Amino acid sequence: MLSGSPAEFNSSTTERVFVAQSTEQKFGADPLMVRESDHYQEEYTEGFVGKWDELIDWDSRAESEGDFFISELKKHGAKKVLDVATGTGFHSVRLLEAGFEVVSADGNPEMLAMAFHNARKRGHLLRTVQADWRFLNRDVHGEYDAIICLGNSFTHLFEEADRRKTLAEYYAMLAHDGVLILDQRNYDSILDQGFSSKHVYYYCGDQVTAEPEHMDEGLARFKYSFPDDSVYHLHMYPLRKDYTQRLMREVGFQKITTYGDFQETYREEEPDFFVHVAEKKYVEGAE
Secondary structure, rough: OOOOOOOEEEEOHHHHHHOOOOOOOOOOHHHHHHHOOHHHHHHHHHHHHHHHHHHHOOOOOOOOHHOOHHHHHHOOOOOEEEEOOOOOOOOHHHHHOOEEEEEEEEEHHHHHHHHHHHHHHHHOOOOOEEOHHHHHHHOOOOEEEEEEEEOOOOHHOOOOHHHHHHHHHHHEEEEEEEEEEEEEEEEHHHHHOOOOOOOOOOOOOOOOOOEEEEEOEEEEEEEEEOOOOOEEEEEEEOOOOOHHHHHHHHHHOOOOEEEOEOOOOOOOOOOOOOEEEEEEEOOOOOO
């Protein structure tokens, strides 16, 4: 892992990373037994990362999200933002273009290399750093007005101790009135009522599907199918909304507002995704 100040990927670094990584996912004899917080490193192979932008479709996703995240960050007075789940760079680039100062972190070098490449194509230079959320203060320096953890990324953590440690790291890196914006799938609806996602917001790629192949209270195995018949999988922990909110409060966030598909008013079963906006600002007398 990289440590210290954010490191910038150059073109030679990008090429080296892509050559070094495998193109195929290898899960072992029984993939349903994979319940490790570090396993996502093996899942985001070169082949899968290379198709990630095909899955989300930057233009369609920007249209469906609108200015939700930009507006939320501005509402809270944020200027310096840490994107801890950079992926291929979609939100980092959007925030840069909106005038925010952004540091882009991710645990996977494949994703960071692609994010750097995507930003360069759009005329931007990302400040990137490879970081483990559980040791974020070790890998990334500085204090931030806001931290964003988007793309259902927090559900890669399978151990409660890791989730608590990660949220505590986020809390510690925020300014005294900072804000954490974290999203997750509506696993409550999937677990209780079955899967019926419209893919209107997060996955906008044409002829690309993302659907659960297996679901229980401790494992969500999603299947991603592409037009060229390639198939990839991700293993995630199906976080329930109330549980996530409780963990946030227990590490110190006092006010949490949860949106359903970017709307403040919604029926619990309707949204594909929940977006939690957790405020660090001290509120006297708050429970």
